[in-house]
Amino acid sequence: MKKRVVFLMAVLLFAVLLFFLKKEGYFKKTEEPEATPTPKITEPQTLKNAWILSSEENSITFFFEGREQKLTTKGRLQETLSSCVADLTVKDEKIISLVLKPDKITGKVLRADKNSIELEGYGELKFADSWRLYRLYDGLSEEPTEKLLIGSVGNEFILENGKVCAALLKEKPDLETIRVLIGTEGFRGFYHETVQITSDSAYKVICGDEEKTFQPEEVCTFTKQSFLEEPGRKKIVTEDANAKLTLSSIKRADGIPSYRGSFEIDCREEGLLVINELTIEEYLYAVLPSEMPSRFEKEALKAQAVCARSYAYRELLANRYAEYGAHVDDSVSCQVYNNIAESEASILAVKDTHGQVLMYNGEVAQCYYFSTSCGHTASVSDVWENAKEVPYLSGKLHSVSEKGKEVAVVRVEGEQADDTYLSSFLADMETKTYDSESEWYRWQTFVSLEDLKETALTALKQRYQAVPEQILTYEEKSNSFVSKPITELGDIQSIRIYQRGSGGIATELLLAGSKSVILVKNEYNIRTVLAPLNTLIYRQNGGNVNGAALLPSAFITLQKGTYQGKTGYLVQGGGYGHGVGMSQCGADAMARCGYTCEEIMNEYYPGTTIGFIYG
Numbered sequence: 101m102k103k104r105v106v107f108l109m110a111v112l113l114f115a116v117l118l119f120f121l122k123k124e125g126y127f128k129k130t131e132e133p134e135a136t137p138t139p140k141i142t143e144p145q146t147l148k149n150a151w152i153l154s155s156e157e158n159s160i161t162f163f164f165e166g167r168e169q170k171l172t173t174k175g176r177l178q179e180t181l182s183s184c185v186a187d188l189t190v191k192d193e194k195i196i197s198l199v200l201k202p203d204k205i206t207g208k209v210l211r212a213d214k215n216s217i218e219l220e221g222y223g224e225l226k227f228a229d230s231w232r233l234y235r236l237y238d239g240l241s242e243e244p245t246e247k248l249l250i251g252s253v254g255n256e257f258i259l260e261n262g263k264v265c266a267a268l269l270k271e272k273p274d275l276e277t278i279r280v281l282i283g284t285e286g287f288r289g290f291y292h293e294t295v296q297i298t299s300d301s302a303y304k305v306i307c308g309d310e311e312k313t314f315q316p317e318e319v320c321t322f323t324k325q326s327f328l329e330e331p332g333r334k335k336i337v338t339e340d341a342n343a344k345l346t347l348s349s350i351k352r353a354d355g356i357p358s359y360r361g362s363f364e365i366d367c368r369e370e371g372l373l374v375i376n377e378l379t380i381e382e383y384l385y386a387v388l389p390s391e392m393p394s395r396f397e398k399e400a401l402k403a404q405a406v407c408a409r410s411y412a413y414r415e416l417l418a419n420r421y422a423e424y425g426a427h428v429d430d431s432v433s434c435q436v437y438n439n440i441a442e443s444e445a446s447i448l449a450v451k452d453t454h455g456q457v458l459m460y461n462g463e464v465a466q467c468y469y470f471s472t473s474c475g476h477t478a479s480v481s482d483v484w485e486n487a488k489e490v491p492y493l494s495g496k497l498h499s500v501s502e503k504g505k506e507v508a509v510v511r512v513e514g515e516q517a518d519d520t521y522l523s524s525f526l527a528d529m530e531t532k533t534y535d536s537e538s539e540w541y542r543w544q545t546f547v548s549l550e551d552l553k554e555t556a557l558t559a560l561k562q563r564y565q566a567v568p569e570q571i572l573t574y575e576e577k578s579n580s581f582v583s584k585p586i587t588e589l590g591d592i593q594s595i596r597i598y599q600r601g602s603g604g605i606a607t608e609l610l611l612a613g614s615k616s617v618i619l620v621k622n623e624y625n626i627r628t629v630l631a632p633l634n635t636l637i638y639r640q641n642g643g644n645v646n647g648a649a650l651l652p653s654a655f656i657t658l659q660k661g662t663y664q665g666k667t668g669y670l671v672q673g674g675g676y677g678h679g680v681g682m683s684q685c686g687a688d689a690m691a692r693c694g695y696t697c698e699e700i701m702n703e704y705y706p707g708t709t710i711g712f713i714y715g
Contacts, residue, residue: 143191144189144190144191144196145189145190145191146187146188146189146190147162147164147187147188147189147190148187148230148232148265149185149186149187149201149228149230149231149232149258149265149266150162150163150164150185150186150187150188151163151164151184151185151232151234151240151266152181152182152183152184152185152186153168153182153183153240154180154181154182155177155180155181155182156177157176157177158172158173158175158176158177159171159172159173160173160177160181160188160195160198162186162188163234163240163242164188165242166241166242168240171188171190171193171194171195172193172194172195173194173195173196174194174195174196174197181200184200184201184202185200185201185258185265185266185268186198186199186200186201187199187201201258201259201260201265201266203258203259203260204256204257204258204259205219205222205256205257205259206253206254206255206256206257207219207220207221207222207253207257208220208221208251208252208253209248209249209250209251209252209253209255210250210251210333210364210366210425211224211250211366211422211423211424211425212245212248212250212422212423213245213422213423214227214245215227217248217257217264217267218333218425219257223332225257225259225262225263225264226262226263226264227245227263227264228260228261228263228264228265230265231263231264231265231266231267232265232266232267233245233247233248233266233267233269234266234267234268234269235247235269236268236269236270237269237270237271237272238272243269246418246419246422247269247419248267248269248419248422249273249416249417249419250279250419250421250422250425250426250427251273251277251278251279251377251427252269252273252274253274254270254271254273255267255268255269255270256268256270275380275413275416275417275713275714276379276380276714277377277378277379277380278377278378278379278380278383278412278416278427278428279375279376279377279421279425279426279427279428280375280376280377280378280383280426280427280428280429280430280437281373281374281375281421281424281425281426281428281429281430282347282350282359282374282375282376282429282430283429283430283431284350285350285351287430287431287432290371290373290424290429291368291370291371291372291373292349292350292371292372292373292374293323293324293371293372294321294322294323294349294372295321295322295323295347295349295365295372295374296319296320296321296322296347296348296349297319297320297322297336297345297346297347297348297349297363298314298317298318298319298320298345298346298348299314299316299317299338299343299344299345299346300316300317300343300344300346301316301338301339301340301343302314302315302316302338302339302340303336303337303338303339303343303345304336304337304339305320305334305335305336306334306335306336306337307330307332307333307334307335308332313339319348320336322334322365322372323372324367324371324372327367327372331367333364333365333366333367334364334365335362335363335364336362336363336364336365337362338362344358344359344360345358345359345361345362345363346358346359347359347363347374352438352439352440353390353439353440354439354440354441357438357439357441358441359376359378359386359438360378360382360385360386361376361377361378361379361382362376362377362378363375363376363377364377364425366425373424373425375424375425375426376430380409380412380413380416381450381451381454381455383412383437384405384408384409384412384446384450385442385446385447385450386437386438386440386441386442386446387408387412387435387436387437387438388401388404388405388408388442388443388446388449388450389440389441389442389443389445389446390435390436390437390438390439390440391404391408391435391436391469391684392404392684394440394443394445394446395445396684396687396688396691397688397691397692398445398448398449398452398691399690399691399695399696399697399700400684400687400688400690400691400700401445401446401448401449402449402452402453402697403682403687403691403697403700403701404449404469404684404687405446405449405450405452405453405456406453406456406457406458406467406697406701406710407458407467407469407681407682408435408467409453409455409456409457409713410457410458410464410465410466410467411434411435411466411467412427412428412435413457413464413713414464414466415427415428415434416428453697455712455713455714455715456710456711456712457710457711457712457713458701458705458708458709458710458711459708459709459710459711460490460492460705460707460708460709464711464713465490465492465705465708466480466490466493466681467681467682467705468480468493468678468680468681468682469681469682469683469684469704470675470676470677470678470679470680470681470682470683470684471540471675471676471677471683471684471685472535472538472539472540472541472675472676472677472683472684472685472686473498473533473534473535473674473675473679473683473685473686474525474526474535474541474542474603474653474655474673474674474675474679475497475498475499475525475531475533475534475535475536475541475674475675476495476496476497476498476525476533476602476603476604476655476679477495477496477498477602477603477679477680477681477683477704478495478601478602478603478605478623478655478678478679478680479493479494479495479601479602479680480493480494480680480681481601482495482601482602482605482607482623483601483605483607483622483623483624483678483679483680484622484680485569485570485621485622491706491707492705492706492707492708493680493681493705494602495601495602495603495605495679496602496603497531497533497603498533498534498535498683498686498703498704499531499532499533499534500532500533500534500536500689500693519597519600519604519657521604522600522603522604522655522656522657523657523672525603525604525674526542526655526657526672526673526674533686534683534685534686534687534689534690534693535675535683535685535686535689536689537689538685538686538689539639539640539641539643540639540640540652540653540674540675540676540685541640541674541675542639542640542672542673542674543637543638543639543640543652543672543673543674544637544638544670544671544672544673545632545635545636545637545638545651545670545671546632546635546663546666546668546669546670546671547630547632547635547668547669547671548635548663548666548667548668549591549592549666549667549668549669550666550667550668551633551634551635551668552592552595552630552668553589553591553592555631555633556589556592556611556629556630557586557588557589559628559629559631560586560589560611560618560620560629561585561586562628563620563625563628563629564583564585564586567622567625568583569583569621570620570621570622570625571583571586571618571619571620571621571625572618572619572620572621573586573616573617573618573619574616574617574618574619581619586616586618587616588613588615588616589611589613589615589616589618590613590614590615590616591613591614592611592612592613592614593612593613593614594610594611594612594660595609595610595611595612595630595658595660595669596609596610596658597609597610597656597657597658598610598619603655603679604655605623605653605654605655605679606623606626606654606655606656607621607622607623607626607654608620608621608626609625609626609629609630611629623653623654623678623679624650624654624678626651626654627650627651627652627653627654628649628650630651630656630669630671631648631649631650631651632647632648632651632671633647633648633649634647635647637652651671651673652673652675652676652677653673653674653675653676653677653678653679654673654678654679655673655674655675655679656671656672656673657671657672657673658670658671659672681704681705682700682701682704682705683704686704687700687704690703698710
């Protein structure tokens with residue numbers, strides 16, 4: 101009985117304790133957060149220009165915005181659908197209606213930009229607001245507009261209300277022809293006021309369904325006025341496939357130029373565009389002598405042909421000049437073409453390397469090249485900002501050895517690439533490199549502060565307009581360099597190399613004036629700002645050049661002093677060009693030492709192999 105009373109009292113005390121704990125809030129219920137409801141689409145959504153893969157009685161499989169989907173249909177399909185474009189209206193995860201787009205055309209792509217496309221035989225067509233580009237070969241994918249290659253044929257274009265709502269890339273494009281935008285005289289621009297064409301063969305001018313034949317040596321003249329009288333793109337072809345067309349309204353280094361292939365003349369508001377279409381191989385016939393002297397050794401010319409073909413192939417795929425209806429232009433912006441006429445040596449080098457390109461990891465390599473090295477090449481990331489670093493474009497020393505013997509390679513990077521290293525390297529005439537005998541291997545010039553006060557300010561303003569992120573002004577308030585318009589420089593107080601890359605190439609220049617301090621990034625900008633516009637450049641062979649718009653290279657050292665009564669900087673340097681990839685003079689020297697084309701490529705692009713772009 102006693103035990104029972106004790107038990108009841110314990111229960112009572114526990115109940116009282118529990119009551120007070122609850123009252124004080126010790127056992128508050130934890131509120132669960134409300135689950136976010138899964139959004140449900142209640143309003144119909146239209147998937148514009150989806151690619152239909154297949155269908156069943158009550159479902160459709162389609163590709164849209166990069167992924168394959170399968171949805172049921174509200175009703176039963178009356179016919180089987182596949183390989184077509186349609187608008188699909190979806191509600192509650194079901195297709196409630198579809199609109200097929202059966203109207204299709206095919207045609208050669210002559211020009212394209214983000215708003216419209218020009219097709220041979222159809223003229224200019226606008227893109228619909230929700231237009232899509234589908235690649236159907238090598239796996240289904242949706243592509244950006246840039247993948248619609250100029251000059252490509254065999255593609256299908258789906259129309260809706262006269263606009264292109266979808267394009268289908270049905271097969272891998274033929275990459276054997278290239279379209280070259282021909283610049284005006286002096287390569288000053290693309291728009292010609294007058295275009296005069298003739299040929300040593302009979303030739304035709306074709307516009308739509310009409311064509312007119314011209315006799316040999318007869319001149320055909322085009323102006324904007326002539327296009328007003330007879331509108332439409334003009335195509336000019338010779339009746340003899342081996343004949344050339346002469347563009348007599350411009351001059352090049354070799355005089356009035358003649359071209360293989362065909363011409364197209366397109367009239368724009370700014371003027372006339374001239375596009376030369378021909379095979380890549382024929383294009384290279386006239387690239388080689390314009391980029392490398394035809395007197396160079398055969399194996400060097402073959403190496404140049406492989407480089408130029410690789411460059412052209414990558415540019416063709418890049419589609420940079422699509423708005424003009426071309427793949428490349430004929431200036432230094434791409435590869436100089438037909439400034440110097442083709443030669444027997446250049447044609448032979450191209451034929452000996454037919455279709456050959458440089459490959460790296462299964463892709464065509466970036467084959468940069470330049471005139472002359474200082475003995476050391478530059479890394480691609482030291483020359484072009486944000487360039488992807490690749491092993492075969494790393495700077496290295498190219499020293500001479502006897503054929504068959506291993507060459508000792510010295511890499512100079514980071515802390516080693518300072519003024520001390522480059523100064524001693526430029527003064528070192530004992531170490532023999534493949535460029536040692538080239539006239540631009542070593543050079544020097546003097547730029548006065550008096551001249552630089554005006555020329556540097558002008559150059560800084562121009563370069564800021566082109567690349568504002570690379571021309572920075574010191575801001576005292578933030579104690580940092582910022583991008584802002586260049587208005588004044590004042591008297592130049594000091595100039596020094598602020599940063600160097602592999603081999604000692606100058607990548608940043610600090611220019612201190614009495615009114616502002618400027619940090620110049622990128623070797624091209626440095627060469628422009630310090631350009632010896634009005635002074636002599638002395639080369640190692642004793643010759644000199646009177647003025648230049650660029651320093652020959654950015655492998656330079658600066659030493660303040662006086663010359664002919666003027667205060668300024670002695671600029672000592674080596675090489676000619678940006679310094680990335682193959683030195684053309686070095687390649688020629690290697691060829692004279694007995695090296696083959698393949699061995700030259702291995703020296704300047706280590707780790708690459710020779711591949712083929714045709715077949």
